Amino acid sequence: MKVSILFVALGLTAAAPAKKLETPTDVVASAPASAWKTIPADDLLVMDLAGGGRIVIQLAPAFAPVHVANIKALARGHYWDGATVYRVQDNYVAQWGLNESDKPWPAGVTAKPPAEYTRSLKGLAVRPLGSPDPYAPGAGFVAGWPVAYSPKGNWANLAHCYASVGVGRDLSPDTGTGGELYAVIGHAPRQLDRVIALVGRVVEGIDKLSSLPRGTEALGFYKDKAQYVPIAGIRLASDMPAAERPSYEYMDTASPAFARYLHVRANRHDDFYIRPAGGVDLCNVQVPVRKKAT
Amino acid sequence: MKVSILFVALGLTAAAPAKKLETPTDVVASAPASAWKTIPADDLLVMDLAGGGRIVIQLAPAFAPVHVANIKALARGHYWDGATVYRVQDNYVAQWGLNESDKPWPAGVTAKPPAEYTRSLKGLAVRPLGSPDPYAPGAGFVAGWPVAYSPKGNWANLAHCYASVGVGRDLSPDTGTGGELYAVIGHAPRQLDRVIALVGRVVEGIDKLSSLPRGTEALGFYKDKAQYVPIAGIRLASDMPAAERPSYEYMDTASPAFARYLHVRANRHDDFYIRPAGGVDLCNVQVPVRKKAT
Numbered sequence: 001m002k003v004s005i006l007f008v009a010l011g012l013t014a015a016a017p018a019k020k021l022e023t024p025t026d027v028v029a030s031a032p033a034s035a036w037k038t039i040p041a042d043d044l045l046v047m048d049l050a051g052g053g054r055i056v057i058q059l060a061p062a063f064a065p066v067h068v069a070n071i072k073a074l075a076r077g078h079y080w081d082g083a084t085v086y087r088v089q090d091n092y093v094a095q096w097g098l099n100e101s102d103k104p105w106p107a108g109v110t111a112k113p114p115a116e117y118t119r120s121l122k123g124l125a126v127r128p129l130g131s132p133d134p135y136a137p138g139a140g141f142v143a144g145w146p147v148a149y150s151p152k153g154n155w156a157n158l159a160h161c162y163a164s165v166g167v168g169r170d171l172s173p174d175t176g177t178g179g180e181l182y183a184v185i186g187h188a189p190r191q192l193d194r195v196i197a198l199v200g201r202v203v204e205g206i207d208k209l210s211s212l213p214r215g216t217e218a219l220g221f222y223k224d225k226a227q228y229v230p231i232a233g234i235r236l237a238s239d240m241p242a243a244e245r246p247s248y249e250y251m252d253t254a255s256p257a258f259a260r261y262l263h264v265r266a267n268r269h270d271d272f273y274i275r276p277a278g279g280v281d282l283c284n285v286q287v288p289v290r291k292k293a294t
Numbered sequence: 295m296k297v298s299i300l301f302v303a304l305g306l307t308a309a310a311p312a313k314k315l316e317t318p319t320d321v322v323a324s325a326p327a328s329a330w331k332t333i334p335a336d337d338l339l340v341m342d343l344a345g346g347g348r349i350v351i352q353l354a355p356a357f358a359p360v361h362v363a364n365i366k367a368l369a370r371g372h373y374w375d376g377a378t379v380y381r382v383q384d385n386y387v388a389q390w391g392l393n394e395s396d397k398p399w400p401a402g403v404t405a406k407p408p409a410e411y412t413r414s415l416k417g418l419a420v421r422p423l424g425s426p427d428p429y430a431p432g433a434g435f436v437a438g439w440p441v442a443y444s445p446k447g448n449w450a451n452l453a454h455c456y457a458s459v460g461v462g463r464d465l466s467p468d469t470g471t472g473g474e475l476y477a478v479i480g481h482a483p484r485q486l487d488r489v490i491a492l493v494g495r496v497v498e499g500i501d502k503l504s505s506l507p508r509g510t511e512a513l514g515f516y517k518d519k520a521q522y523v524p525i526a527g528i529r530l531a532s533d534m535p536a537a538e539r540p541s542y543e544y545m546d547t548a549s550p551a552f553a554r555y556l557h558v559r560a561n562r563h564d565d566f567y568i569r570p571a572g573g574v575d576l577c578n579v580q581v582p583v584r585k586k587a588t
Contacts, residue, residue: 090501091456117568132426134560134573162385162481171565186504187456187481187577191562194569207384207508210480214501266428268485271465274411275488279428281575283481 023270024261028288031257036249037144038292039203044237045075046246047096049085050230053208055183056237056246057165058289059200060145063158064116067167067197070109070178075236077106079179084228085212089220091186094209095168096231097179105177115175116197118155126156127253131266131279135159135190139282141253141262144289145201146282148193158198161188161283163206167197185210188283203248203289247292261288317564318555322582325551330543331438332586333497338531339369340540341390343379344524347502349477350531350540351459352583353494354439357452358410361461361491364403364472369530371400373473378522379506383514385480388503389462390525391473399471409469410491412449420450421547425560425573429453429484433576435547435556438583439495440576442487452492455482455577457500461491479504482577497542497583541586555582 045057061068074080080097087095105111126140126149133139136148142156149156158164164184169176176197183202202209212229215222222228237245251258265285267276339351355362368374374391381389399405420434420443427433430442436450443450452458458478463470470491477496496503506523509516516522531539545552559579561570 088505090504115568129428131428133428134423134425134575135571172568188575190575190578191559191567191571193571195562195567210384211505211507213505265485268489273485273489274409274466277429277485277487281428281482281484284484 021270022260022264023268024264027257027261027264028251028290031251031255031261031288035252035255035257037252039248039250039289041238041245041247042072042236043200044203044246044248045071045200045234046237046240047234048232049208050232053205054246055205055208056203056248057183057200058203058248058250060158060198062143063119063145064167064197064199066110066113067116067176067178067199070113071181071199072236073106073108074178075234076239077108079103079106079109080231080234083231083234085209085231086215086228087182087219087221088185088209088212088215090214092184092189092220093182094185094212095180095182096229097168097181099180101179105179109177111177113175113177113197115172117194118157121149121151121154121156124149124156125254127258127262129280129282129285130262131281133282135193141258141285141287144250144253144287146285146287148190148282155194157194159188159282160184160190160192160198161201162186162286163202164198165200165202166192167199169196183209188281190283203250204246204291248289249292251288253287258287315564316554316558317562318558321551321555321558322545322584325545325549325555325582329546329549329551331546333542333544333583335532335539335541336366336530337494338497338540338542339365339494339528340531340534341528342526343502344526347499348540349499349502350497350542351477351494352497352542352544354452354492356437357413357439358461358491358493360404360407361410361470361472361493364407365475365493366530367400367402368472369528370533371402373397373400373403374525374528377525377528379503379525380509380522381476381513381515382479382503382506382509384508386478386483386514387476388479388506389474389476390523391462391475393474395473399473403471405471407469407471407491409466411488412451415443415445415448415450418443418450419548421552421556423574423576423579424556425575427576429487435552435579435581438544438547438581440579440581442484442576449488451488453482453576454478454484454486454492455495456480456580457496458492459494459496460486461493463490477503482575484577497544498540498585542583543586545582547581552581
């Protein structure tokens with residue numbers, strides 16, 4: 001707008017070209033290479049469905065180190081041979097694993113991990129969301145992750161957003177070992193924050209889980225084993241042949257590009273929008289992640 | 295806890311039985327008949343998929359009267375004969391209708407409705423959410439609906455939550471007529487609040503939409519018409535034979551039972567939970583709706 005006024009003041013006769021208003025997609029497309037961080041291959045869990053479809057999960061060792069180490073040991077120890085997706089509850093979660101198996105844990109698995117539901121806020125550089133959060137004193141982003149936190153309580157936790165991945169567990173004091181995992185396929189169930197160990201998020205293929213038929217038993221369990229969705233394999237990308245490894249990068253949430261992205265998400269002003277909201281929910285920001293050419 | 299202390303003080307030797315902590319489901323199950331309101335048959339839109347599966351939508355004439363009147367006229371005028379679900383975008387919406395048809399509007403349709411994106415707050419009895427909302431000065435519930443509002447601005451709007459139903463439109467000043475509808479199948483896209491006309495919510499069968507295969511074209515449109523999901527019929531329940539009409543009731547959001555439900559949703563303290571959040575997001579409350587025996 002200021003540009004147009006300037007043109008008028010200078011007496012230019014040609015109309016100023018309409019300034020195209022940025023969409024979140026525009027911000028992502030124009031972000032410089034320096035705004036992107038590559039996800040280490042050792043933090044990528046690659047799950048292939050037997051019927052086709054790949055789901056790739058970025059693990060979060062900074063938030064749940066023992067649970068994440070377990071998941072890596074489970075993958076390397078072929079624990080999930082024969083695993084299935086056995087629970088799909090609408091607007092909640094899809095869950096997979098061996099479902100009440102007594103298969104022994106592979107080497108390197110801690111059978112009873114600590115309750116990694118929060119961690120210390122110390123050492124974390126948070127980009128604040130800039131909008132109120134109903135679930136915690138603060139909300140924002142740390143190294144690409146959506147987090148809730150309390151400066152006073154000195155805690156931070158990964159937030160349960162769409163595509164977040166967590167560890168199924170029994171009633172406390174059980175903390176879950178990592179053999180049974182779930183991904184969020186509906187509106188953010190933030191009531192699970194600080195109650196359960198989150199270990200990462202799906203960065204590719206969440207739609208392969210969210211579009212599965214819903215289970216009709218209580219909690220969305222499939223009624224018949226014939227409905228279970230077989231998993232062909234779960235591997236770490238770092239254990240795959242280099243030529244086959246998928247690779248991803250996320251937008252650095254400390255970058256100026258992400259600051260702009262966050263602002264635009266909270267203030268949609270492109271053609272379709274009429275009233276920028278002036279605020280945004282933590283789980284409605286969706287940190288950009290994209291596949292890298294390999 | 296006080297009861298236990300009392301037992302100790304009285305010198306009783308038997309332990310007090312553990313008090314079962316209420317879940318949201320418990321609150322719904324124990325709500326008295328007076329806490330429930332029947333949805334009028336004239337406000338129920340019944341959509342049957344040709345391949346099986348029923349989706350029932352409660353319309354909200356108090357929020358978008360002209361758009362809702364249009365939808366009723368479209369159903370009664372058989373406008374949707376031959377309609378399909380032609381767009382399913384992951385974590386966003388499923389959309390149906392005739393998709394860029396030039397079929398004439400039936401009698402009674404207002405071709406260019408007003409922009410029913412907000413209404414006056416006056417006359418609405420709001421039960422406040424009690425937690426902050428990132429998108430509006432206030433959030434709460436009115437007659438069973440999740441709403442955002444501004445006392446200062448004297449406006450209120452239905453909120454875009456999971457299963458909300460809205461009217462597809464072109465760029466403003468187009469406001470959409472009602473022939474193309476969408477339902478939210480992912481995390482609440484609240485940035486669409488006050489930007490588009492919401493006309494209701496799915497009260498049964500949202501999983502029939504949310505589990506559809508995702509479209510692979512831009513915005514989740516299906517690539518080939520062969521992928522379109524055919525709709526057998528869209529009718530008002532009030533136009534169905536009485537014996538075939540489905541009927542539903544919702545929990546009156548002004549009732550004490552709902553106050554309790556809201557409290558428990560914001561403070562989960564039953565067996566699985568460790569730390570009540572002390573707050574809840576508007577779209578994570580999910581006003582209870584259930585089928586009535588007919």
